[in-house]
Amino acid sequence: MTMPLTLGGSAERPAELLGLRRWLTATNHKDIGTLYLCFSLTLFIVGGLMALTIRAELFQPGLQIVRPEFFNQLTTMHGLIMVFGSVMPAFVGFANWQIPLMIGAPDMAFPRLNNFSFWLLPPAAILLVASFFAPGGAAGTGWTIYPPLSVQMGPGMDMAIFAIHLLGVSSIVGSINIVTTILNMRAPGMTLMKMPLFVWTWLVTAYLIIAVMPVLAGAVTMLLTDRHFDTHFFNAAGGGDPVLFQHIFWFFGHPEVYILILPAFGIISEIIPTFARKPLFGYRSMVFATCAIGLVSALVWGHHMFTVGMPVAGQLFFMYATLLVAIPTGVKVFNWTATMWEGSLTFEAPMLFATGFLFVFVVGGLTGVILALTPVDIQLQDTYYVVGHFHYTMVAGSLFALFAGTYYWLPKWTGHMYDETLGRWHFWLSMIFFNLTFFPMHFLGLAGMPRRIPDYPMQFANFNMISTIGAFGFGITQLLLVYIVVKCVRGGKAASAQVWDGAKGLEWTVSSPAPHHTFETPPAIT
Amino acid sequence: MRRELARAATMASLAPSGLAIANGEATFGFQTPQTIIAHQIYDLHAIILGICIAIAVVVFGFMFYAIVRHRRAVGHQAKQFHSNTPVEILWTVIPCLIVAGMAYPATHTVIAMKDTSSPDMTIKVTGYQWKWRYEYLGEDVSFFSDLSTPRDQIENQARKGENYLLEVDHPLVVPVGKKVRILVTANDVIHSWWVPAFGVKQDAIPGFVRDSWFKVDTPGVYRGQCAELCGKEHGFMPIVVEALPEDQYKAWLTERQGKNKAASAVASAAAGKAYSLEELKTQGEKVYGANCVACHQAGGQGVPGAFPALAHGAITTGAIASHVDIVLNGSKKNPAMSAWKAQLSDLDIAAVITYERNAFGNAMGDMVQPSAIAAARK
Numbered sequence: 001m002t003m004p005l006t007l008g009g010s011a012e013r014p015a016e017l018l019g020l021r022r023w024l025t026a027t028n029h030k031d032i033g034t035l036y037l038c039f040s041l042t043l044f045i046v047g048g049l050m051a052l053t054i055r056a057e058l059f060q061p062g063l064q065i066v067r068p069e070f071f072n073q074l075t076t077m078h079g080l081i082m083v084f085g086s087v088m089p090a091f092v093g094f095a096n097w098q099i100p101l102m103i104g105a106p107d108m109a110f111p112r113l114n115n116f117s118f119w120l121l122p123p124a125a126i127l128l129v130a131s132f133f134a135p136g137g138a139a140g141t142g143w144t145i146y147p148p149l150s151v152q153m154g155p156g157m158d159m160a161i162f163a164i165h166l167l168g169v170s171s172i173v174g175s176i177n178i179v180t181t182i183l184n185m186r187a188p189g190m191t192l193m194k195m196p197l198f199v200w201t202w203l204v205t206a207y208l209i210i211a212v213m214p215v216l217a218g219a220v221t222m223l224l225t226d227r228h229f230d231t232h233f234f235n236a237a238g239g240g241d242p243v244l245f246q247h248i249f250w251f252f253g254h255p256e257v258y259i260l261i262l263p264a265f266g267i268i269s270e271i272i273p274t275f276a277r278k279p280l281f282g283y284r285s286m287v288f289a290t291c292a293i294g295l296v297s298a299l300v301w302g303h304h305m306f307t308v309g310m311p312v313a314g315q316l317f318f319m320y321a322t323l324l325v326a327i328p329t330g331v332k333v334f335n336w337t338a339t340m341w342e343g344s345l346t347f348e349a350p351m352l353f354a355t356g357f358l359f360v361f362v363v364g365g366l367t368g369v370i371l372a373l374t375p376v377d378i379q380l381q382d383t384y385y386v387v388g389h390f391h392y393t394m395v396a397g398s399l400f401a402l403f404a405g406t407y408y409w410l411p412k413w414t415g416h417m418y419d420e421t422l423g424r425w426h427f428w429l430s431m432i433f434f435n436l437t438f439f440p441m442h443f444l445g446l447a448g449m450p451r452r453i454p455d456y457p458m459q460f461a462n463f464n465m466i467s468t469i470g471a472f473g474f475g476i477t478q479l480l481l482v483y484i485v486v487k488c489v490r491g492g493k494a495a496s497a498q499v500w501d502g503a504k505g506l507e508w509t510v511s512s513p514a515p516h517h518t519f520e521t522p523p524a525i526t
Numbered sequence: 527m528r529r530e531l532a533r534a535a536t537m538a539s540l541a542p543s544g545l546a547i548a549n550g551e552a553t554f555g556f557q558t559p560q561t562i563i564a565h566q567i568y569d570l571h572a573i574i575l576g577i578c579i580a581i582a583v584v585v586f587g588f589m590f591y592a593i594v595r596h597r598r599a600v601g602h603q604a605k606q607f608h609s610n611t612p613v614e615i616l617w618t619v620i621p622c623l624i625v626a627g628m629a630y631p632a633t634h635t636v637i638a639m640k641d642t643s644s645p646d647m648t649i650k651v652t653g654y655q656w657k658w659r660y661e662y663l664g665e666d667v668s669f670f671s672d673l674s675t676p677r678d679q680i681e682n683q684a685r686k687g688e689n690y691l692l693e694v695d696h697p698l699v700v701p702v703g704k705k706v707r708i709l710v711t712a713n714d715v716i717h718s719w720w721v722p723a724f725g726v727k728q729d730a731i732p733g734f735v736r737d738s739w740f741k742v743d744t745p746g747v748y749r750g751q752c753a754e755l756c757g758k759e760h761g762f763m764p765i766v767v768e769a770l771p772e773d774q775y776k777a778w779l780t781e782r783q784g785k786n787k788a789a790s791a792v793a794s795a796a797a798g799k800a801y802s803l804e805e806l807k808t809q810g811e812k813v814y815g816a817n818c819v820a821c822h823q824a825g826g827q828g829v830p831g832a833f834p835a836l837a838h839g840a841i842t843t844g845a846i847a848s849h850v851d852i853v854l855n856g857s858k859k860n861p862a863m864s865a866w867k868a869q870l871s872d873l874d875i876a877a878v879i880t881y882e883r884n885a886f887g888n889a890m891g892d893m894v895q896p897s898a899i900a901a902a903r904k
Contacts, residue, residue: 061686061690061691062679062680062681062682062686063680063681063682064682067758067829068758068759068760068761068762069757069758069829069832072755072757072758072760135831136831136832137831137832140757140758141755142755146716146754146755147715148714148715148716148732148861149715149716149755149756149757151861152715152757152860152861152862154831235733236731236732236733236734237733241733241734242716242731242732242733242734243731243734276596276604277598277604278604278605278606278607278608279606279608280608281607281608281609281610282608282609282610282614283608283609284609285614307718307727307728307729307753308729308731308736309710309728309729309731309734309736309737311640312636312637312640315636315640316633316636319629319632319633319636320629323625323628323629324625326621326625327618327621327622327625330617330621331614331617331618331621333585334585334617335614337585337588337589337592338610338613339608340589340592340593340596341588341592341596342592342596342602342604342605342607343592343596343602343604343605344596344597344598344602344603344604345592345593345596345597345598345602346597346598346599347593347597355589355593358589359586359589362582362585362586363582366578366581366582367578369574369578369625370571370574370575370578373570373571373574373628373629373632374632374635374636375563375566375567375570375632375635375636375639375725376567376570376571376574376632378567378639378725378726378727379556379567379571379722379725379727381727381753382718382720382727382753382754382755383753443553443554443555446553446554446555446556447553447554447555447556447557448557448722448750448751450720450751450752450753450760450761451755452755452760452761453751453760453761454761455680455691455761455762456691456761457689457690457691457692457749457751458686458688458690459553
């Protein structure tokens with residue numbers, strides 16, 4: 001894949017590199033953004049195939065396709081690959097492409113560190129996928145890898161731990177890069193309160209990553225030493241406690257879900273004003289809400305552990321804190337709605353997905369409020385209700401926002417308009433099949449179906465069958481996305497610099513496709 | 527006999543409701559609550575769901591209206607307002623009040639769920655890979671509760687029964703209307719004891735004991751499943767609780783205590799007895815089918831890389847002492863191979879070892895007597 005040579009290369013590098021060397025030694029934020037996005041799309045397909053295998057087994061009661069131990073491996077790897085291999089790299093890809101463009105900077109603060117951040121990912125992905133072929137297969141513990149079960153696992157667990165370390169380092173140094181870039185390289189005149197909201201959400205996300213990824217690294221390292229070096233952090237017989245792992249893991253794990261959604265909030269906050277032809281409602285409170293979510297998210301981890309037997313005071317604290325974090329999220333939803341209100345709306349593909357996001361994310365958020373109530377959570381913990389909840393927030397939430405952002409910025413990145421008709425098909429099919437797949441899961445959880453089981457009692461049969469049909473529809477629909485993206489990269493109607501008539505921001509002041517080097521002199525900010 | 531008929535009659539009267547769910551019929555809400563806590567949870571959920579639906583209707587209402595009326599296609603011009611502090615304060619404060627309103631009744635239920643004081647009886651529940659063990663403290667009654675759905679139903683060789691994956695050989699039996707405190711722990715990895723109709727879910731953590739409680743309102747059979755991923759058979763270790771009127775419960779308890787005495791008498795008698803090869807192999811095949819087949823498979827072929835083959839296996843065709851050791855004490859190398867000494871009797875262990883050494887194409891021709899197992903335990 002070659003992009004056209006551009007004028008304006010700096011004096012030290014003669015012409016732009018072509019071919020493999022360009023990508024292996026990339027230091028340009030646009031190239032690295034592209035690398036992240038291609039990597040993310042590839043692993044999205046890998047993780048998706050695992051999900052379809054899971055759903056195929058769950059189509060009917062009985063064991064038809066896979067053995068239970070392999071089923072557990074699939075559930076685990078589907079989670080790890082989607083979270084760490086697809087959604088997070090996708091948002092980092094967006095960050096790389098958009099942050100320098102949006103703040104008027106020529107590139108990221110540390111271009112070579114940027115390259116390193118990306119190239120840690122393919123070895124990590126290979127480790128994860130290869131772990132299926134280790135003796136005993138991949139880890140079969142769920143993405144949460146609780147001991148003592150994870151201590152029982154074979155070498156596939158160690159490969160996953162090593163992969164998690166690589167992914168963690170990549171995220172941490174990437175986030176350091178992002179924070180430094182945002183704080184130091186804004187064009188003169190662009191104060192923090194003039195930054196696009198997408199940049200704000202990434203600033204908070206990057207701080208969260210720096211705060212909590214090392215905690216995950218600690219947790220998996222302690223697991224590694226419990227497995228091989230005779231420590232007993234999580235083993236009662238040696239004076240340790242399995243629940244200690246859960247505390248450490250979820251101290252990372254809960255902020256992690258906000259890491260997965262805050263950049264999505266940022267993307268939606270860019271798109272809705274453009275297609276409403278109105279400024280974002282309540283910019284200041286959106287910034288406050290983002291920071292509040294970031295801060296409070298570190299205080300709620302215990303709501304993943306309501307059934308471990310915490311004292312009453314613990315249960316109550318985490319219930320109250322979890323209910324609290326719902327408030328700023330609700331405020332954001334109201335602000336987006338108010339942005340649409342009295343606008344002059346059009347519904348091209350980015351706006352279709354942004355509006356769709358609003359509808360389905362609200363469902364996911366509300367089931368989160370229901371789960372926040374400890375007594376109710378005790379019935380629903382470890383059931384399909386939770387699976388429904390987090391797929392609504394992470395698929396309808398993060399993924400739809402990523403789709404929206406892709407359609408929104410593809411013309412800027414490639415210089416071509418994507419096929420609008422196909423984009424609409426992608427949207428409607430995704431919405432219908434997504435809801436068909438995941439809405440029944442709420443009923444399954446309420447009715448009593450546990451998570452992470454390859455076979456189930458008869459009363460759960462109907463909803464499982466519906467969910468599987470939806471899943472296959474949703475999966476096949478995503479092939480359409482791949483086709484749309486590839487088609488757009490290769491050609492299409494020429495895109496102007498402005499692309500969308502309501503769009504505001506520095507990225508729309510440069511030509512489409514954005515020149516390889518932009519803002520080598522800082523722009524004037526009005 | 528009369529007691530058993532009475533129990534059967536109680537169970538039969540509950541069959542219709544069991545059938546209703548067992549026909550694959552979709553249900554949309556929680557199972558019918560059978561304890562006061564489950565009732566509170568049910569009501570709490572109903573209220574919060576109502577509030578959430580109301581919020582959704584309002585928010586979606588505004589969105590829909592804007593989508594339909596505020597479009598450029600119908601000529602609507604955009605108004606350029608972008609802040610309104612009073613409105614923002616309002617829609618921050620109102621959710622705060624709603625949330626506080628929900629937290630209040632929920633707090634009461636949290637405190638009630640934790641109050642395990644003054645129980646009428648206590649049962650120790652231990653999660654194993656992959657079954658439950660129930661010990662009635664102070665009553666000298668203790669047994670394992672294992673999935674009783676036949677393997678061929680799971681493998682689609684036979685029609686699935688009404689309580690597919692929700693039936694066990696020895697259910698937990700409790701009296702109705704009495705506060706039952708459960709002490710929950712685990713033998714190996716984290717499990718979770720969950721009966722949806724009771725509103726009880728307590729993680730079973732190895733090395734720690736946590737408690738919970740329930741008081742069942744109505745006689746009946748209540749079913750639940752393990753609620754924490756615990757390995758390959760996580761979906762196959764259900765919980766079945768039979769709640770009986772108090773007199774029937776007492777009768778069951780006495781009968782059980784009697785059975786225990788009889789069983790230990792049989793075991794002591796068996797200790798001295800010498801069994802024939804055929805007797806051991808027949809019994810061993812039954813034990814294998816109930817305990818070993820899930821991992822080592824019906825033909826003893828195991829699962830390469832995960833569960834060793836017993837057919838022509840090193841241990842099953844090697845020295846008897848190591849074979850006895852691994853079945854009694856489990857495997858240090860592969861913790862998934864549990865120590866069966868607590869779960870199976872001398873006779874059963876001797877029988878299954880004998881069976882394994884003479885089946886799957888193994889033809890060792892040797893056997894192990896229960897007395898040898900008893901000796902090996904020391």
